[in-house]
Amino acid sequence: MMAQPAIALGVPLRLLAEAEGVSAAQVIPDQLVGDYRDLATLTRVTEGCAVVTFDHEHVPTEHLHALEDAGVAVRPGPEALVHAQDKIVMREAMARLGAPQPRWAVVASAADVAEFGFPCVLKVSRGGYDGRGVWVVREPADAEEPLAAAERSGVRLLAEELVDFRRELSALVARSPSGQAAAYPVVATTQLDGICHEVIAPAPGLDPDLAGQAQQLALGVAGELGVTGMLAVELFEVDVDGTPGILVNELAMRPHNTGHWSQDGAITSQFENHLRAVLDLPLGSPAPRARWTVMVNILGSAREDVGHLYDGYPHALARDPRLRVHLYGKELRPGRKVGHVNAYGEELDEVLERARHAAGWFRGDLGDESE
Amino acid sequence: MMAQPAIALGVPLRLLAEAEGVSAAQVIPDQLVGDYRDLATLTRVTEGCAVVTFDHEHVPTEHLHALEDAGVAVRPGPEALVHAQDKIVMREAMARLGAPQPRWAVVASAADVAEFGFPCVLKVSRGGYDGRGVWVVREPADAEEPLAAAERSGVRLLAEELVDFRRELSALVARSPSGQAAAYPVVATTQLDGICHEVIAPAPGLDPDLAGQAQQLALGVAGELGVTGMLAVELFEVDVDGTPGILVNELAMRPHNTGHWSQDGAITSQFENHLRAVLDLPLGSPAPRARWTVMVNILGSAREDVGHLYDGYPHALARDPRLRVHLYGKELRPGRKVGHVNAYGEELDEVLERARHAAGWFRGDLGDESE
Numbered sequence: 001m002m003a004q005p006a007i008a009l010g011v012p013l014r015l016l017a018e019a020e021g022v023s024a025a026q027v028i029p030d031q032l033v034g035d036y037r038d039l040a041t042l043t044r045v046t047e048g049c050a051v052v053t054f055d056h057e058h059v060p061t062e063h064l065h066a067l068e069d070a071g072v073a074v075r076p077g078p079e080a081l082v083h084a085q086d087k088i089v090m091r092e093a094m095a096r097l098g099a100p101q102p103r104w105a106v107v108a109s110a111a112d113v114a115e116f117g118f119p120c121v122l123k124v125s126r127g128g129y130d131g132r133g134v135w136v137v138r139e140p141a142d143a144e145e146p147l148a149a150a151e152r153s154g155v156r157l158l159a160e161e162l163v164d165f166r167r168e169l170s171a172l173v174a175r176s177p178s179g180q181a182a183a184y185p186v187v188a189t190t191q192l193d194g195i196c197h198e199v200i201a202p203a204p205g206l207d208p209d210l211a212g213q214a215q216q217l218a219l220g221v222a223g224e225l226g227v228t229g230m231l232a233v234e235l236f237e238v239d240v241d242g243t244p245g246i247l248v249n250e251l252a253m254r255p256h257n258t259g260h261w262s263q264d265g266a267i268t269s270q271f272e273n274h275l276r277a278v279l280d281l282p283l284g285s286p287a288p289r290a291r292w293t294v295m296v297n298i299l300g301s302a303r304e305d306v307g308h309l310y311d312g313y314p315h316a317l318a319r320d321p322r323l324r325v326h327l328y329g330k331e332l333r334p335g336r337k338v339g340h341v342n343a344y345g346e347e348l349d350e351v352l353e354r355a356r357h358a359a360g361w362f363r364g365d366l367g368d369e370s371e
Numbered sequence: 372m373m374a375q376p377a378i379a380l381g382v383p384l385r386l387l388a389e390a391e392g393v394s395a396a397q398v399i400p401d402q403l404v405g406d407y408r409d410l411a412t413l414t415r416v417t418e419g420c421a422v423v424t425f426d427h428e429h430v431p432t433e434h435l436h437a438l439e440d441a442g443v444a445v446r447p448g449p450e451a452l453v454h455a456q457d458k459i460v461m462r463e464a465m466a467r468l469g470a471p472q473p474r475w476a477v478v479a480s481a482a483d484v485a486e487f488g489f490p491c492v493l494k495v496s497r498g499g500y501d502g503r504g505v506w507v508v509r510e511p512a513d514a515e516e517p518l519a520a521a522e523r524s525g526v527r528l529l530a531e532e533l534v535d536f537r538r539e540l541s542a543l544v545a546r547s548p549s550g551q552a553a554a555y556p557v558v559a560t561t562q563l564d565g566i567c568h569e570v571i572a573p574a575p576g577l578d579p580d581l582a583g584q585a586q587q588l589a590l591g592v593a594g595e596l597g598v599t600g601m602l603a604v605e606l607f608e609v610d611v612d613g614t615p616g617i618l619v620n621e622l623a624m625r626p627h628n629t630g631h632w633s634q635d636g637a638i639t640s641q642f643e644n645h646l647r648a649v650l651d652l653p654l655g656s657p658a659p660r661a662r663w664t665v666m667v668n669i670l671g672s673a674r675e676d677v678g679h680l681y682d683g684y685p686h687a688l689a690r691d692p693r694l695r696v697h698l699y700g701k702e703l704r705p706g707r708k709v710g711h712v713n714a715y716g717e718e719l720d721e722v723l724e725r726a727r728h729a730a731g732w733f734r735g736d737l738g739d740e741s742e
Binding site for chain 2: 001003004007008009010012025026027028029031182267268276281282283284285287289309310313314317318321322323324325326327328329339
């Protein structure tokens, strides 16, 4: 999705694709297929590039340091990115910055988990994604699998308090190497099975002071950690003795699923501002273009009669001429994110209905009851 | 620019590029470099394509017929497209449809031109573009060059009345093979040296009845000629005894410069609706998203100190965080269209100033007086 604003800005992209024909490879001509864990490959693909950036956080930190040492402009740089790669490093940094966060501890044994207390959430420090590598642990037996998984993959394990949150929020900011920053409206996000499912921009009924705190927090984190590009601070909205508050859940340093609404709902999309930021160009306005924008993800269905997403177009587009569809050119697999829809307008209920109906239709969830 | 909505829609594009590295070739991986006047090349590049469409009108009509005969879905089809390729065929069709147009005649000699009367405009029936192949003829001697040019290139010559117009308008519609159509707001366009320079959407102060007439005219032409994809009907707004009227100037059957505002100013851009139309998908809403949208073209400058368009970014983007920039990845040549900017907002004067300033800055026209 970064290719779209790159076309408009006239910025040539070079892609390192993990395999032939993956989404990005379908739309970026200048590409190399290779392994992002291989330094020689990284060196080869970044040669001559003004700037190197990412659409995931899995490139090994030591390779990013090696690229930087070789004079490559890595944005975000490894010193910042490690906070999105390693959840323990992130928790330590949040503590240092005084950011509100759940109670946490590094755990290495069943005894450590018992000492931390039940219920809790165990997370591998590195390599988790979309709910993988995260376990809700309510009794000692539940900790066996995460402890074994961490040992098997050689990563540390983090215990966090199981937060009784009201809802999840996300605060997105763009930040450039010069230090310019732009904060998007704080959004409300709904997860299903650990995967972002629905985003409402801005978060309905969010206390303006709390929204301001969330934006300030995200801007502060971006500045203190030296983030360049997009930063998403995923937050829990909690109730502390009747007063709403926020706790930091996760960080991501790239265009993020909770910012996809901005493609059609903001003056400048997160994808364009990510490019502008890593290129140290002035940032575009993150202001919303509509009262409400709703994004709903399209997930691959387990139903075998949902043949091809393209089959969803005749109904979805005819029913809603204002609908914005974004498909990723991915093969359908159950539960896989294969696209999203954006709807925007003045009335939240109407916008929600349009976006949910369309995403459901593409997923094949509506069956025969659909209009 | 069709590549951007193709990415969102998940529609794979295959490109026939006239040369390596041209704009479209920079952003569409599946490409063949070849001559669009060569039928074997056309046959090869269209093999396996669901639909064939165009971003210019210069593919020979007989080749398009040959592709259609071979079972290729050519949209717009050659029967329609010829009206955008041959100005005499277009004038004959407009006469048949009863569309208002300037007085015209086919001319083959100095005597024909004299009989038509001075002043007049002479145009080659085929192959003209951006002011090339068009001559204002005020006296017999002025006709010598166009008559010679037409004979040299083996095309017919058309004489048209020199219209004393108030301004130029453009009515854009999308039409699908199923017959669904969508009409964009009628826009006002300003030409400089025969090249579209500035577009205001919607046309300021345009009589609503006349706007309706222009949209109806464009919809009627699209339907009668069987156009699929975008149709631009370029119009003169004239004053007939104090009453405003319209006359058809030119037709284009593709996303058109007078529709570039729709990328940022309409719910669905002309590029997306062109794709949807040729694929016979339901069309997206052509409604405007802002009260006013202004597009100004960026032309290559003759100034040698304007090195690279990219150099214009730091000022242009910092001055106006709401500005939308579209560059084409073309080398700078004096007078060449190399990009455009869109600005939108509530106050026309402010929007005009923003767009003109930015385009002027990229062109290097502002010199030292710029802020």
